């Protein structure tokens with residue numbers, strides 16, 4: 147059996163996953179399902195990229211250790227994939243213990259196979275001493291993006307990877323394997339970048355603590371490149387045994403037969419995947435992936451998604467909103483994301499567009515076809531698939547059969563080329579033909595004619611004709627269920643069940659495209675009651691619901707206390723590499739190829755430095771925004787440590803109307819006993835959340851002092867009653 151290994155990038159868990167990260171994961175899920183139905187043995191990997199100073203800092207701000215923090219954030223991703231119905235999934239995270247083995251193993255192989263490929267060199271860069279943060283590479287002056295102060299020029303001994311030695315080999319790779327980078331227009335960008343000359347890259351850092359230790363040098367940790375990219379191998383058991391476990395052998399080394407490895411990524415991290423990653427693998431003497439596919443970004447109504455604009459789109463409320471009207475939310479979202487734009491290019495997301503697509507393509511074209519057909523099977527054929535009499539087949543029936551076959555071929559062909567929107571176009575063309583076929587052949591009129599003719603010979607003939615038409619329509623629907631299953635798993639399964647196929651053909655996910663044969667629909671099979679698979683959505687009502695749920699979801703994002711400290715954390719990690727990349731603008735051009743007005747946001751967030759990342763300015767808010775934050779005075783009635791969390795205290799706070807449980811990250815600076823009776827300020831309308839499994843219902847306001855962010859609780863000089871509102 148041929149192997150297929152597909153990966154999403156590992157996501158940077160400094161924020162909740164939005165529709166951008168969901169997009170890549172959905173695409174990979176579609177491809178994984180597709181390849182399984184083509185007869186491949188498939189492994190599908192996603193995960194989280196959990197190291198680096200940005201997460202270390204975010205953890206400190208949340209009063210957690212980095213390990214506790216990333217473990218909490220990781221869950222958000224795992225939960226979302228469950229909600230999106232994405233299964234058969236492997237999950238790798240870079241804080242998992244065997245990842246250390248993987249990364250160090252990759253490095254040692256490079257050192258062994260290619261002496262001199264890793265060397266110690268003098269790294270120069272700008273560094274903010276007070277924020278302990280690398281700002282940029284090279285000596286050009288740069289300001290810290292957190293405190294704004296000019297960053298100091300530092301020089302430290304780091305380890306370098308001799309990327310310059312790989313220029314010729316990489317160019318040959320691109321020449322020999324044009325499919326290595328797709329779409330092809332991105333290959334051109336990669337080629338011209340490499341032709342422009344490669345400089346060695348620094349692959350370790352001395353001043354970052356939260357990372358994988360460099361072997362035999364406790365002063366250094368791996369920088370992002372080796373750490374993040376090697377996760378693709380860890381996820382299939384590279385750390386096991388001497389040469390990797392059985393899955394690594396099977397899916398990466400292809401020891402028991404041929405296979406393909408495909409990395410699906412957003413275009414912003416193309417260089418690291420198409421240049422650094424093959425170089426690391428070549429240095430280690432490991433096989434290369436077959437294809438790096440870089441897709442475009444998702445805009446929200448032509449605009450950048452950002453928290454400060456409050457227009458970040460999350461998948462959960464979309465699904466809930468659609469499902470509240472009986473529509474299959476997951477399938478609708480999947481279909482919309484894949485159909486709307488040619489895969490690879492940027493795409494714009496809007497609720498309006500989603501509803502429109504759903505109503506026209508799913509409810510109207512496919513849904514009506516399915517509903518009409520099963521209704522007629524129930525009404526005219528006693529709720530069963532009619533008999534297919536070869537002699538009753540007319541030319542127009544034969545044309546449908548031929549069309550089903552040719553569209554199956556075309557649909558798969560586009561799928562194999564990752565041209566997902568055109569693959570769907572193809573199938574919808576076929577669905578259009580079918581709807582026309584029913585209108586022209588009027589099985590309902592044939593049925594009426596038959597009833598009036600009663601038991602006569604012409605009546606029999608008419609009923610045979612009607613059977614032929616309905617068999618044709620039902621068989622075409624069975625084909626549609628199979629062909630659309632990768633994109634619409636839930637709805638295709640409903641259709642499959644309605645047609646009664648499972649009983650004699652097995653589960654839909656086990657169907658094979660290459661075994662799909664016209665005429666396999668079994669006459670006499672009971673069909674289900676006609677239930678609309680895609681109920682039509684009322685546009686105004688759905689829009690209102692979408693906005694309402696999306697707004698509630700965005701409320702969770704609003705930064706409260708510590709806003710100023712948190713805001714810079716959302717920025718892309720430094721502008722490391724900015725210097726080095728300056729003379730080679732090739733890959734940057736991808737970011738301005740379309741829609742010059744809009745500023746795109748990378749689909750999945752990553753910590754790979756983005757040459758165009760900008761320093762964020764804390765957004766201003768209106769008085770109305772501020773009024774949304776309800777702060778009240780409270781009195782601490784009880785305080786105790788949270789077991790297993792060094793920084794957390796569990797407090798019971800009397801806010802006048804009730805006693806609230808609040809978890810605060812102040813345990814290192816406040817003794818629980820001394821807090822009893824203290825008057826504090828509580829943000830009371832914050833959504834409850836769990837910290838280390840303990841529910842926290844509100845937030846205590848504190849100043850954050852010094853470099854380490856020591857918390858100092860806000861209190862009052864005068865006696866104030868519990869529950870007084872702060873304005």
Ligand SMILES: [Zn+2]
Nearest residue numbers: 274277290293
């Ligand atoms: Zn600073």
